[in-house]
Amino acid sequence: MRDRSIFAGLNTEELRSLGMEVQDIACHQGDVLYRKGDSARHAYTLRTGAVKLVKSLENGREVIIRLLHRGDLLGFEGMQDAQHRHAAIVLAPSQLCRLDLAELQRLSERLPKVQEAIRQRWQQALQSSEDHIMELGAKRAEARLATFLLQWAEHYPRLRSLPFPLSRPDLAAFLGLSTEHVSRIMADFKRHAFIQEQRGHLEILAPQSLAELAGKWPDHKPD
Amino acid sequence: MRDRSIFAGLNTEELRSLGMEVQDIACHQGDVLYRKGDSARHAYTLRTGAVKLVKSLENGREVIIRLLHRGDLLGFEGMQDAQHRHAAIVLAPSQLCRLDLAELQRLSERLPKVQEAIRQRWQQALQSSEDHIMELGAKRAEARLATFLLQWAEHYPRLRSLPFPLSRPDLAAFLGLSTEHVSRIMADFKRHAFIQEQRGHLEILAPQSLAELAGKWPDHKPD
DNA sequence: AAGGCGCATTGAGAAAAATCAATTTTGACT
DNA sequence: AGTCAAAATTGATTTTTCTCAATGCGCCTT
Incomplete structure (x- = not known):
């Protein structure tokens, strides 16, 4: 388990040896990983469990933008924005890895492989968002x-x-x-x-x- | 006009000098840049005008996934998928730059700046898709x-x-x-x-x- | 200027979904 | 097991949106 690759084909040990701070985190139902507007310090990979990304409208109505499953990444919007765009809330008992965003930033500049992996996940997220738009719209x-x-x-x-x-x-x-x-x-x-x-x-x-x-x-x- | 930066802070001349094939294209209303399922050979930057990205459901209903404006990129899903995920149709008289995807791929491996620029645009696309989901859902x-x-x-x-x-x-x-x-x-x-x-x-x-x-x-x- | 075509508008009725208000079920805790 | 609170269900009604059909308008062609 510990030695499975968690990100960009690298496992925890390898990431640590590259100077990345990686923390295993266990969460359960209802835990808030971050809220909208929190300054973005960490990104996460979801190893097991489920997480929802939530946005709320001015009028208080909440929308779940995306649902995350085993293997998905979250919090990576912090690589552009200083703050998180939505809240991340744990739905089921989950295990995550927490990565330091600043270090991830640096790492991605050194290792094209990492940069590439991030872009790929982003692409997947976009894909799934577009599918969701189809569902809602049609x-x-x-x-x-x-x-x-x-x-x-x-x-x-x-x-x-x-x-x-x-x-x-x-x-x-x-x-x-x-x-x-x-x-x-x-x-x-x-x-x-x-x-x-x-x-x-x-x-x-x-x-x-x-x-x-x-x-x-x-x-x-x-x- | 010609010397304005069109992509990743590089203008047409600079891109060409890096070995990238760049073509200026003028389109008008109704032109189809590519269709869903077309093998992805080119990506585009939209210099002026407007383009819609369209997906259709099995039952024939069409959904516009995203609307593109001056400065937006399109067709970049070809960097992962072999085929385009949606159709791109020109709404108004537009000027675009067409980039060869394979060369772009190679360029992005050499120049982190390019990779970074692409990721940033992807992020913007995701952002706008998520906003759209909010609108449709709430x-x-x-x-x-x-x-x-x-x-x-x-x-x-x-x-x-x-x-x-x-x-x-x-x-x-x-x-x-x-x-x-x-x-x-x-x-x-x-x-x-x-x-x-x-x-x-x-x-x-x-x-x-x-x-x-x-x-x-x-x-x-x-x- | 007349005709025709595509697109937009309008109207009426039906269907889908939201709202409000109970009621029932479930699960947790004692 | 018994009580309680939270969550889910159900029902009745209203609102929103869709559908179908007809009409109107602008623009282009001849």
Whole structure:
């Protein structure tokens, strides 16, 4: 575990030997890694668990911009901005590595490999953000939720029962819906036996049916 | 004009002298720079004009993922993916510089400055995508449109009458709304004398009022 | 100047989603 | 096991948005 590569193909030891300060951190549900506006001192790699990136609107409404899974990076916006752009909140028991941003900065100037790795992750983030925009802009609630559940499942391959630490408000904040609407649709999915839920775990019983919903639009033009 | 820096602080001549193939391109409304799935051979910098990045869903619905203005880069996803992720379509008469991706790749390995510049632009793209997610996820149609118009205006500082080459369907595809709904809201804005429109040009008469709409949520709780 | 075409607008009705207000379920703690 | 608080569900209603269909307008061509 300790010797697995955590960033840019380097493991903890190698990073440390390059002068990087790396700290293992264990977090649990609700922990705040940083808040929007905090001065950005650290970046993180998520080794296990799940984290949400949250932004809030002036009127208090919260939106989950991105959900992070094993292997994802966060806090790297600190490489440009002096402050974090969103809050990072831990959803499930997680293990992270904390990297000093200033040192990472220096390291990336010396090692093109690191620079390259960062750019690649950024690219992935952009990719996933663009997909999210598609979902929000073009699909209805039912389809968004179906897509989301299937995507969530992809992060836990060959696992019948998936860890599912998201509350209804979390789902709503990610999918741009009201809590109640999410709740209704989830209830529907259960009634149709597409999914099953219990104590923070989710089982997808009919991926096929969800996939159909996910791809379909308002009206059912079968041409 | 020709000697202005176009990328990573380098101007056309400097890039050429570094072995980069740079081509000036003039486009007009409707031109397709590349389509989704095209093998990615070039990246572009947009010198003047406007370009839309479009993705389409299986069911044919189109979404505008991002709108590009003077100074923006596009096509850089080709540095990771072999193919373009979306279509790039010119909205208004535009001038672009076309860069060879393979050479750019090589250049970026040699010059950290270039690598750094690319990462920075990526970061900006991510930033704007995340803002867009906020808009789509948390605001209603009226507010989205108001925000959008104000943002558009920011790209043309100290200009009373803004170039506005977007059709109603374009606006709808960007804001995740139906064409008709956009049309209604625009008509409303005109009736309230918030804006004025004519032949592809837009004038914002009451930025203050738009700003209020932009920040407000469904119900009007004045506390 | 007349005709026609594409785009924008408007209207009416239906569908989707939000809101408000209970009620039920769940899970934690004693 | 029993109580309590938080979270989820459900129901009723309103608001928002979409859809479908018709109409209007501007611009280009002839």
